[in-house]
Amino acid sequence: xxxxxxxxxxxxxxxxxxxxxxxxxxxxxxxxxxxxxxxxxxxxxxxxxxxxxxxxxxxx
Amino acid sequence: xxxxxxxxxxxxxxxxxxxxxxxxxxxxxxxxxxxxxxxxxxxxxxxxxxxxxxxxxxxxxxxxxxxxxxxxxxxxxxxxxxxxxxxxxxxxxxxxxxxxxxxxxxxxxxxxxxxxxxxxxxxxxxxxxxxxxxxxxxxxxxxxxxxxxxxxxxxxxxxxxxxxxxxxxxxxxxxxxxxxxxxxxxxxxxxxxxxxxxxxxxxxxxxxxxxxxxxxxxxxxxxxxxxxxxxxxxxxxxxxxxxxxxxxxxxxxxxxxxxxxxxxxxxxxxxxxxxxxxxxxxxxxxxxxxxxxxxxxxxxxxxxxxxxxxxxxxxxxxxxxxxxxxxxxxxxxxxxxxxxxxxxxxxxxxxxxxxxxxxxxxxxxxxxxxxxxxxxxxxxxxxxxxxxxxxxxxxxxxxxxxxxxxxxxxxxxxxxxxxxxxxxxxxxxxxxxxxxxxxxxxxxxxxxxxxxxxxxxxxxxxxxxxxxxxxxxxxxxxxxxxxxxxxxxxxxxxxxxxxxxxxxxxxxxxxxxxxxxxxxx
Numbered sequence: 001x002x003x004x005x006x007x008x009x010x011x012x013x014x015x016x017x018x019x020x021x022x023x024x025x026x027x028x029x030x031x032x033x034x035x036x037x038x039x040x041x042x043x044x045x046x047x048x049x050x051x052x053x054x055x056x057x058x059x060x
Numbered sequence: 061x062x063x064x065x066x067x068x069x070x071x072x073x074x075x076x077x078x079x080x081x082x083x084x085x086x087x088x089x090x091x092x093x094x095x096x097x098x099x100x101x102x103x104x105x106x107x108x109x110x111x112x113x114x115x116x117x118x119x120x121x122x123x124x125x126x127x128x129x130x131x132x133x134x135x136x137x138x139x140x141x142x143x144x145x146x147x148x149x150x151x152x153x154x155x156x157x158x159x160x161x162x163x164x165x166x167x168x169x170x171x172x173x174x175x176x177x178x179x180x181x182x183x184x185x186x187x188x189x190x191x192x193x194x195x196x197x198x199x200x201x202x203x204x205x206x207x208x209x210x211x212x213x214x215x216x217x218x219x220x221x222x223x224x225x226x227x228x229x230x231x232x233x234x235x236x237x238x239x240x241x242x243x244x245x246x247x248x249x250x251x252x253x254x255x256x257x258x259x260x261x262x263x264x265x266x267x268x269x270x271x272x273x274x275x276x277x278x279x280x281x282x283x284x285x286x287x288x289x290x291x292x293x294x295x296x297x298x299x300x301x302x303x304x305x306x307x308x309x310x311x312x313x314x315x316x317x318x319x320x321x322x323x324x325x326x327x328x329x330x331x332x333x334x335x336x337x338x339x340x341x342x343x344x345x346x347x348x349x350x351x352x353x354x355x356x357x358x359x360x361x362x363x364x365x366x367x368x369x370x371x372x373x374x375x376x377x378x379x380x381x382x383x384x385x386x387x388x389x390x391x392x393x394x395x396x397x398x399x400x401x402x403x404x405x406x407x408x409x410x411x412x413x414x415x416x417x418x419x420x421x422x423x424x425x426x427x428x429x430x431x432x433x434x435x436x437x438x439x440x441x442x443x444x445x446x447x448x449x450x451x452x453x454x455x456x457x458x459x460x461x462x463x464x465x466x467x468x469x470x471x472x473x474x475x476x477x478x479x480x481x482x483x484x485x486x487x488x489x490x491x492x493x494x495x496x497x498x499x500x501x502x503x504x505x506x507x508x509x510x511x512x513x514x515x516x517x518x519x520x521x522x523x524x525x526x527x528x529x530x531x532x533x534x535x536x537x538x539x540x541x542x543x544x545x546x547x548x549x550x551x552x553x554x555x556x557x558x559x560x561x562x563x564x565x566x567x568x569x570x571x572x573x574x575x576x577x578x579x580x581x
Binding site: 002003004006007009010011012013014015016017018019020021024025028030031033034035036037038039040042043044048052 | 070072074075076077099100121122123160162163164165166168169170172173175176177178179180181182183184187190191195200201205206225226227238239241242243244279280300301304307308310501502
């Protein structure tokens with residue numbers, strides 16, 4: 001979707017992180033979904049690197 | 061005092077929630093020091109620096125929550141600290157009042173929200189790039205609030221965004237208004253025909269607020285993140301935003317805001333401005349005026365000036381640099397006279413305590429012309445705050461910089477940091493206190509009230525020595541903000557604070573008062 005198409009659409013937001021941003025958007029009537037986010041692979045660096053490599057292989 | 065640690069595995073909470081909880085726990089009787097956080101490298105380093113780390117910390121992952129507390133066991137047990145934590149956490153969840161389904165990943169969220177078009181990312185920096193990449197790959201626009209994202213990741217992600225025609229605002233992007241909806245830290249302003257692309261958060265907020273006050277409105281406000289106009293990134297997002305506003309039929313005039321860009325990047329932007337069919341106002345705070353004029357764009361001397369020129373140019377009216385005040389000159393002279401008259405002869409120093417980074421930059425540029433200002437954002441290295449001779453001299457601080465926000469929320473979210481600086485940095489030698497009060501989404505619920513309380517406390521303290529102090533403020537906010545501009549001004553004025561209608565004017569008045577003190581009242 002190009003940037004100028006975005007300007008013509010209703011804003012629909014996925015929020016990853018601070019819950020207060022979700023609440024502010026909701027209070028303005030913006031359609032927003034809060035992700036129950038947690039660091040992938042328990043946040044362990046070696047596992048994250050491995051995941052990222054796997055994703056790249058998948059994409060190629 | 062004994063050190064205790066409590067660990068909860070696989071329990072993730074966001075950093076602002078935990079920082080605010082830490083502060084509540086700190087108030088408990090018998091708690092000397094406490095830190096609540098996720099086991100990220102940043103938090104583990106902070107716990108070590110505070111002397112709150114224990115052997116168990118080696119086993120923590122960023123997905124584990126820890127409570128580390130130094131307590132007096134005669135007064136409180138660790139169990140009571142943990143119970144207080146749970147109680148506060150429940151309170152915070154209740155105030156959210158939100159029972160909506162929360163999908164566990166970006167992918168599942170996109171499935172749950174058909175037509176999703178924007179992803180707002182504020183997770184810890186080390187995890188942010190992967191999430192942004194996934195969003196861009198799914199064809200979604202991104203606002204990346206997180207900091208601590210590498211320049212390499214920023215470049216790669218922005219290149220991908222440009223290739224796909226998407227926004228990738230950030231990292232460390234605090235402000236945007238897309239389709240009239242404020243994102244993160246932004247003010248409630250009316251919609252209109254002026255489009256903004258800004259690399260400076262509170263600079264962008266100040267311009268949008270001033271445009272609103274002048275009766276005009278904003279079409280789109282696009283943030284880029286502070287590094288966008290550095291040579292490594294090449295202004296990718298400012299150019300993308302600029303071109304999209306040129307193509308946007310709802311935008312009739314474009315304002316660009318940034319600190320001075322790298323020369324090569326500035327040149328690229330000037331070339332687009334040169335061929336823009338719409339008027340372009342450029343505030344590269346302290347940037348090259350001649351170069352801006354050479355391409356037919358409109359240069360500015362302050363954020364307020366940018367807003368004024370934008371509105372006048374939009375209306376086809378003539379404009380000059382706005383170097384003065386909204387109030388008549390003799391009224392301003394009267395304010396300076398009465399302000400200086402209430403000071404004693406040994407009160408000569410400035411304490412400028414800012415929560416907004418760009419507002420502090422703007423103050424430094426103006427005040428640095430006539431005065432030697434020590435700062436954490438100094439105009440020259442020898443004026444760094446560390447070089448302040450014997451603690452005496454003019455001080456201007458950007459309290460939102462990393463050195464003041466380790467382990468605590470940004471001072472726009474929580475006024476505690478500035479409250480502490482009012483206590484520690486304002487004394488019997490202080491003549492003038494200069495502050496910003498930033499309203500809007502994301503900001504504290506009553507920043508003006510917090511400043512007013514601190515000023516009352518300062519006045520009470522100084523009155524014991526038969527002294528008073530001059531306090532000058534500006535409010536970056538509108539009548540539509542939940543904190544309400546007019547209520548905020550009333551609350552400041554009730555505490556004897558002089559409120560000017562813009563940061564530029566508040567800084568100018570401060571300059572006048574300091575010059576008068578220097579000359580001798």
